[in-house]
Amino acid sequence: MSVPDLSLETTVGPLTLKNPFLLASGPPTASGEQIRRAFRLGWAGAVTKTIVPDAMEIQDVSPRFAAWKDESSGLLGFENIELLSRKDESYWSGEIAAIRREYPDRVLVASIMASPDPEEWQEFACTVQDAGADAIELNVSCPHGMPERGVGAAIGQHADLVREVTRAVRKVAAVPLIVKLTPNVTDIMPVAAAAVDAGADILSAINTVQCLMGIDLDTLEPRPSVAGASTYGGYSGPAVKPIGLKVISQIARELPVPLMGIGGISRWQDAAEYIAAGASAVQVCTAVMWEGAGIVREMDRGLSGYLAEKQFAGVGALRGRALPRIGTHASLSRSIYRFAAVGFPERCISCGRCVKACRDGGYHAVSIVDQRVAIERDRCDGCSLCSHVCPEGVIVMLPGL
Template sequence: MSDPSLETTVGPLALKNPFLLASGPPTASGEQIRHAFRLGWAGAVAKTITPDTMEIQDVSPRFAAWKDEKAELLGFENIELLSRKDEAYWTAEIAAIKRDYPDRVLIASIMASSEPGEWQDLARTVQDAGADAIELNVSCPHGMPERGVGAAIGQHPDLVGGVTRAVRKVAAVPLIVKLTPNVTDILPAAEAAVQARADILSAINTVQCLMGIDLETLEPRPSVAGSSTYGGYSGPAVKPIGLKVVSQIARELQVPLMGIGGISRWQDAAEYIAAGASAVQVCTAVMWEGAGIVRGMNAGLSGYLAGKGFSGVGALRGRALPRIGTHAALSREDRRFAARESPERCTSCGRCVTACRDGGYHAISIAGGEVTIERERCDGCGLCSYVCPGGVIVMLPGA
């Protein structure tokens, strides 16, 4: 069998592979976008462009990170604003990049004031420069909402519909609406965008957060001269939120989707595709590890598709969706029970005992260094299998 195809279509957009750079620091300049295209990214969403009249003044520092003991990233916060480069810079760069890389998809992310005419003018500007598509940033959760834009628009379906409808009137290129997860239910905003004739939805933008407080100084993080503000959470920690949002939209609406949030390995991308996305966008992982990660992502996804016998990305798309439903519909017949799969690897650390005693069903005990699971007491919740550091405890089917 020939190698599976990584080519994919997202609505009207055709991509060489499903990997795009999301709008953010990795797309803050034309040179970075060119660098990414050389490495194999199929597309890029430029850092959000605003009208020259909109003042963009960043603070320093503007990031905070939550890392594990090996300094691997768990979650990332930013309070960065939008592109500080002006319209003239971006129109020249868009035209030049498209000239050099006609086979890559270059998307212009835009944000204007709540005045529809401003959105239309900016949309015309980037479209005339040669952008392949326009992504409406109605989802930035920090800084911009206090000025009545960003997530302040995305949190109100009627405003999402209004901005989308206004830009649709002038946009001849495909129109993407980037949604905010900072809502109780994503569907009303998604529906409003689709009704206003968005071609594609992308999700998620960052999740509003406060990274932490320095207990020595009592300064919130990131500390800007001692103070902070609520920022946008991204990186591995937000993947479950992104997957939930993307699958929820895919189950309810017939609209092409770009999945975003916490993607750093090919497996993350494959999960988003199985949850209904046609392509994915990546930001934080590129900031952390460099744009070269696309090579491993392309190779890994290709190998996975081949191993599974999938002809291409399209064959994986949405494959998990029929298995996501209501709680009531879940089986009560298929019961699992805790078991020690390879007891010789057990170090008798006792974490399973403590977890099952204080957070479970008193089914695990330890005596003389020997761990015992009482099947009659085990409720099948699975907690012990997660706290076991050696992966010794597994959940096995039982009658």
């Protein structure tokens, strides 16, 4: 029997979305036509590529992307050193107004960045608000290029500067105000609290993680190589999801503010995890660049089916369900013990990976006997390393007595 689909309508503070999926600010929202296509495919909302005042020169380099892939060319991590929108204020004012007329049931968020002067942020916020944007997202978190000019993460890494910019825009903003946070800080909470204190209606997190993708060992050029040189860029893709989940759950546990989760979301399962960690909606960028905007269809179907299967009434019923289980290390149980066991011996291919792992990274409890894995329970410390390195899923963790 098929599981009936549920409505995925969700609220994020003052915003109502037909589903929790938005395109994040970036290359997939670099033009009005891309946003229109996304809305036709089923995305509930989109955040424009960050719009800047005409006086702020934006000139990209080439190439500006680098990828970390698995053996099947599946994406693990992605770096970009792309800057903000190269389209001018007039273009975006016209496109925002047109898209709002054409898609009145979708949410269009204008991402903006201005100079360090709070008054310029105010003026620019009024420009996109007057054009018809449903909400404004303050980009105080871009980790490359813009911090050199005193903006982006150069603002977002300092709680006092975030408070100043947010408060300034709050004075003129009649639409919901979103602040996009950077993970490139020691502690996210002072910055998040400053944004909320200054009047942010919603927080979105995370922007990309500053990184250096790698070094070409033939040429010794860093990647991406721009005429033989490079710079630190923004890291995204599946590898950053654990960082995004950590930040969203931290904020959700401490602050009463609606959240949009960003980082490493490519499947409905990723979105469900973010919602369970406290997000009301999610923004997606890298997966769309890698697989196309059509991924929203499967994300929509998958999440709807999951909620129905788990008998959740909707997205709101899942929101934050994992938070009571996230605490301090000291609060974790020392009385509940699990041990490694051979759960599926017929799958064992005698590769020996579990033996090496336990010998050199564990407690020497695993061996190969008669071409099958064997585990000495008296030696097993329950760390679970062997179950993770096994390529065939032979080893399982069982509760101890």
